[in-house]
Amino acid sequence: MPVVLSDRIYTVEDYMKMDDGRRYELIGGELFVVPSPRPKHQKVSGRIFYQFENFLRNNNLGEVFHAPIDIVLGKHIVQPDVIFIAKERLDIIGELNIQSAPDLVVEVLSPSTAAHDKKKKSQLYLKHGVKEYWLVDPDAKIVDVFKAGEQEWRWVGTFDQDDILNSTLLPGLEIKLIEIFQG
Template sequence: MATELTIFNDREYTIEDYMKIDDGQRYELIGGELIMVPSPKPRHQRVSAKISFQFESFLRQNPLGEVYYAPIDVVLGDQVVQPDIIFISDNRLNIVGELNIQGAPDLVIEVLSPSTASYDKKKKGQIYLKYGVKEYWTVDIDAKIIDVYKVGEKQWQWLGSYDEEDTITTQLIPGLEIKLNEIF
């Protein structure tokens, strides 16, 4: 079982190549490179599940869209990524296909792991920006902080860092409040 990113860059990989892979591993396709992503650790999964639960509980009572969580393929141009958690507003659910999500979710959340943190924040963050994600959250489970960014003209606009004492809201889902003391 891989604990670090393994990058296959021996040739230019395509979405067609990606779709043929069936070896039980998790991959992403970025810039023609095939990236084998290690399985998340239990603590990562626990935090991710708690965040997802908050979204699902709220959306059950307020049907404003749908939340999905890894592993799920999100196709953005010729890239395929697997964010930890995504939200798609109800007026954009047409991007949900039979096999994958075909277009930018409204909100992407990445729970950072030591092996993928810089990759998630830099490379994937730029892809999310380029393809139209409206809001991007990075969750640092060690520091117990969530950084929130919203789309700007040419780069992400940092809205702030939130810790266990805070409650996060988003204009994308009016009324949703995530109390971070229930997450960390």
């Protein structure tokens, strides 16, 4: 992901004033352009969001959001593809953004952002209290699931289109990955 406007250290306040039509993420004082996702990326992230939304409509466990939405993590701002916030933490939802780490973050990998999502953003999510992290590879048709440990992510497993994905954060949620990756 190319760095832009790295001529100085940018702050959350600087980010909030950005109004040039581009999407950015702010990490370590640098602004990163968030490129438009590919159609396959959009299909997969939309299907994941839809599964969460349908499940949460019938179960009062919290709220789900999808990109673009700003997540403020201290002096950083990121835009994950899909997030879940448990109902007991809904107070982190502000008028302009989410003001703390969501409980679950889903990143759908794109060639231009995969390394960024796997390293920089993953480290931020762990540091700021995300409990569960899903890395979705739409090309390989797999999902890697991680749970927060004390100092690092604990790998739960790799799931493919033959599997049903669930989360301890959302008891009863079952996502048939064949439905996420089809077509």
